[in-house]
Amino acid sequence: MTHTTAANDVYLQIGEAAERTGLTQRTLRYYEEKGLLKRPTRMEGGFRLYSPEDIQRIEAIKQLKELLGFSLADIKEMMDAEDIRLQIRAQWRKDADAAEKAAKIRKAREVTLHQTALLDQKMEQMAAMRNELAQRLENYDRWLREHAADAPASSTKS
Amino acid sequence: MTHTTAANDVYLQIGEAAERTGLTQRTLRYYEEKGLLKRPTRMEGGFRLYSPEDIQRIEAIKQLKELLGFSLADIKEMMDAEDIRLQIRAQWRKDADAAEKAAKIRKAREVTLHQTALLDQKMEQMAAMRNELAQRLENYDRWLREHAADAPASSTKS
DNA sequence: TTGCACCTTGACGTGCGCGTCAACGTAGCT
């Protein structure tokens, strides 16, 4: 409330955007530089203004990177596919060439299919891993239960 | 069969180990240098000999890295925990101090619990993502079905 | 219009995860 620019607007300057997404300003500029983010709208003087959609996109990127460990190059591919998707939705009525639309959609479908396959593979492996860990945990717990009273003279607390 | 060292033995030199695991010799040495792999047994002249267990461990590391995108530092933590686990199993009978064993086990349990939590979180997010993709796929397919006959004069095959 | 917080674009620095030589030793066949 002190002197924050456009306090009631939903558009965020880079500082606020960084804070909200948990990234740094440098990172946001870097993503933009690498084509992961489109150039956001600017104020008169050139200050970046991030729309809510921009913020969403940033958080999507963050997830893909931190959660799934994809490289920025990988993510760019995905985002490009996503862009095509949105582009399709935008041009839904304007462009009348149905054949071309079908081609685009098939392309998008293919990419999406590939992504789901990758995801499925990862999830499968993770599930297997999780089972191993769970089993391990059970073993620990069982041992601790069985030997709960065996300790000779250790302090009983903690 | 040409002149491969100890062709009938299960122990592998670094070249073969690299080939089997799909990593490079440099990477294997690097992992060893970083403490991710224990120093493997050596031949007289200092050549590394990887045991089947070593190979397994290498492949575990590879999975954790490539599949889940963990950093080598993260993986080292996990492997250290795993080492403690194996150490416990090895010293099962020798060391009689039950209290100490319990402490180790509780520590290992804690680490394992943390790992499962991380995994669960990741899996949850991935499942959500997968749903989005699946929905998208459905939309594509539906569109393609609905507009299958709409195309003006496109070839009917494919 | 001055002041300060916030922003801009370079440009160089940094840690990770290796790649890539260089110089040299070893294993095993002949």
Place this chain on the structure above:
DNA sequence: AGCTACGTTGACGCGCACGTCAAGGTGCAA
């Protein structure tokens, strides 16, 4: 003993994903 493939330890290089100044412009309140 010699040849050659395979290995050893440095040490420097590299691309990625940013971190970190530096030098300057912008926005807004006082």
